[in-house]
Amino acid sequence: MPPKMISVFNNEYFFPRDSILVDSSFKCQAENGQIQYVWKKDGVVVENTQFIPVDNSTGILRFVKIQTEHYGTYQCFASNTYGTSLSTPFNLKESMLGRFPIGGPEEVRCKEFEHCKIQCSGKPTCLPDSQCRVEWKIGEGTKTNVEITKRVGVDGNAAPILPGDNQMRDxxxxxxxxxxxxxxxxxxxxxxxxxxxxxxxxxxxxxxxxxxxxxxxxxxxxxxxxxxxxxxxxxxxxxxxxxxxxxxxxxxxxxDPITVRKRPLDNYKIAPGDILNLAVVADTDPSLTLQYKWMFNDHQGNESEIKSNEYWKLSWPINKQLTIDVSNVTDPTILVSLAGYYIVKIYHNYDEKVINITVETDVFPTADIVEIMNCKKAVTWTFQRTLICTVIGQDSSQMPPNMTSIFNDEYSFPQDSKLTDAFFNCKAENGRVLYVWKKDGDVVQNTQFVTVNNSVGILKFDKMQNEDYGTYQCFATNDFGTTLSKPFKIMEARLGSFPTSQTEEIKCEEFKHCKVECRHKPTCLPESQCKVEWKIGEGTKTNVEINKRVGVDGNGATAVPKVDPMLVFKENGKALIGEKGVLRCMFSG
Missing domain, CATH: 2.60.40.10 (Immunoglobulins)
Structure with missing residues (x-):
């Protein structure tokens, strides 16, 4: 690392001219390896002279006697192999001792609850007057200022400050x-x-x-x-x-960000006798201690942190693996209780990764067991990302919500751009339903750029900020339960560019391939997480349809292009975009 400057200097120091000084030394100190120091005055390196000894190995600057040419702005430069750090600059200015109205030593007595003032006279003429100031000293020498507190004050004199503790932090x-x-x-x-x-x-x-x-x-x-x-x-x-x-x-x-080397699949199904191991392998560079936190969302939308029990077993001492053990389970209600959404958060002090896993079951309770679970009539069971107990002949308004919204696995939007199509509508049936949107397990709140309407289930982004990217899920709730939507990811996207910066008309000859090139693919770590999408029309949600006449080089479910991709209009591109259209390429990851 470059040096870390630890010396603190005042903004100004004052010394009289042509006087032998005893307290006019300054020591520059910095951390991180072997450091060399250079002092500069008004941007010029300070050299050893008769009246100014400089030690570049220890960072000490000392004034034996101040001459006129020594007044100015000083700053220390601390350098090692990896860089240079600068001290706070300070001004060295000429000073003259003022005088008190009475020439000899005076005892000043202050009355309780009354201000007690001491006047200093003999102020010299300054041009401009704003450049002149008064300092009060205590003790021998000229470097120890009187401390200003709520009980001791001095008229005027203060450099800028940084209030609070959240400014200029490493x-x-x-x-x-x-x-x-x-x-x-x-x-x-x-x-x-x-x-x-x-x-x-x-x-x-x-x-x-x-x-x-x-x-x-x-x-x-x-x-x-x-x-x-x-x-x-x-x-x-x-x-x-x-x-x-x-x-x-x-x-x-x-x-480097947290790198996930091994992760569970997105979806699993469990049946009696199964042992399901969900293992995660991740590392960091530099090596930092990783923490693993497993969460579970049940079919009622209740979220809880997973602790080891009869059916859940977390590896110890590091919770890298969760085992769902139903090897001895015959009760289908237990399988139902273990089905839902699993989330593992991998984190350290500076980064976090979130992995979502869905665990489902095809084994459902019999009518007798269902009756115990508050279904009073003959029933059928379905599993639509949650459990719905459908009572035959019963009013559907007395049932938990039935989620009807369908979302893609991923959506991509550029950062800090005004968006017109970044909205999602969560819909569910059965009575009066209230909606809650969550991102990475936390409830999404209304902000300057994010609008949430819990009564109609709308989530809208006017402008994407860095903290808005993540995994989203909608929770629909009525008086009889909660249903969860399929989770989806919102990832950052960047528009690529075409070779020609101007609007271009592309004419494709019949029975010949017609290629459109897209450039400026960003660097992705790992590269497999980067993908390219082709958009048509305004906005970023309408993908170009890939068919036997339109293809994209190297952009499939398992392959990522190693070079900038090309969109191929097979036979006749006019069949794709018509007489006029807007075509965009967009990178995401």
Whole structure:
């Protein structure tokens, strides 16, 4: 890692000119390996002189006697093999001792509950006057300031500050996600507002153009998008007001995301005598301790964390494997109780993966057992992603909801783009039904860009944010139970580009292949998780239909193209899009 600067300096220091000094040394310190230090004044390296000894191995800068040319802005640069970290710059300014109205030592007595003021006179003329300030010192020397508290105050003088504890914090982010730094500088009351922050990486100004870095909220929030290993480094924000300079830094460390090496299938069926092993193998780089959490959604929509019992057995000490053991089970109601949705969350402090598994059974209770389960008449049982007890001759409004919505396994939408077709309508029959949408097991709430209507089951996205990607499922509930929809994934998509940037008319000759090339496929880890889709018309939900006359190179259920894919209009592309149409290629994963 680059050096981590641990030295803290004031914004300004004041020393009188042509006086022998005893307390005017500054030590620059940083962590991470063998470090060399360089001090600069006004951007120029400080050299050893008669009055300024500099030690680059220990980072010590000392002033024996201040001359006029020594006043200016100083900053320490700490470097190792992996980069450079900068200290907060500070100004070295000339000072003159003021004087009190009485020449000799004076005892000042303050009365209880009354302000007690001490005046300092002899202030020199400053041009401009705003560049002049007063500092109060205590003890010998000139470096120990009087501490300002709620009981001790000084008129004026304060550099910007960063309030709160959520600003400029060190981050560890997996590859492909976004890193967000906040630098919301404020001035103290009665001070001039601070300047908008300037952002650096490893001491070099960031180039904002190009989309890699995004500034928001008046440059106070920096987003490093789609982080890669090369984005690792020290990020700094700098802001100032008339009283001083604020420079804060934070380290970004980019790690590989959790890699799932082995996972269960999406669907299983269990029968009496079965032993079902659901095993997960995952790892990280660098090596971090992974946690595994197994959850279960039953046919009534109740979610609970799985603990080892007679039928569920979790591996120990790491819960990598769940075994569903019905080897000695003959009671069909137990099989029914174990059928439902299983979720395993694999996580560490910086990343999380979620795997969804459906377990079904074709063994259903007999009429006698059903009667025990509150079905009072002759019944039939069905399993439609949940159990529905259909009582013959009974009003369907007295039954649990019957889910009628059908969703694809996956949907893909681009990030930070205005969407017109990103909505999902969950529908179920049987009486008055209320709907709840969940993402990765958590209830979806209304936000600025996500609209949820629980009365009609609509989930709508106006603009996709990074945190909106994941696995979604609808829960439909009435007075008699809860039914779950098929879960589906929403993945990030990026529009590819065509060789010609302008709108192009494609003419295909009869009985000849007509190819349309799509470029700029992004990097996917692992590559098998990346796919390409061809869209027609406005929006991103209508796929081009693949048939005997229209094909896509290398884009099947098991194959992913190693090169940029081509859409092939076989025989005559006019049969696909007609006289006019809009064609898009979209990458997702």
């Amino acid at each position: 981050l560890v982010i997996p590859v492909g996600k976004d890193a967000i730094f906040r630098c919301e500088a404020e001035s103290l009351p009665n001070e001039m507002p601070p300047t908008l922050p300037i952002w650096n990486k490893n001491g070099v100004d960031l180039v904002i153009a190009g989309g890699k870095y995004i500034l928001a909220e008046n440059s106070q929030v920096l987003t490093v998008t789609d982080v890669q290993k090369s984005d690792t480094g020290v990020y700094q924000c700098l802001s100032e007001n008339s009283e001083g300079v604020l420079l804060k830094e934070a380290i970004l460390k980019v790690i």
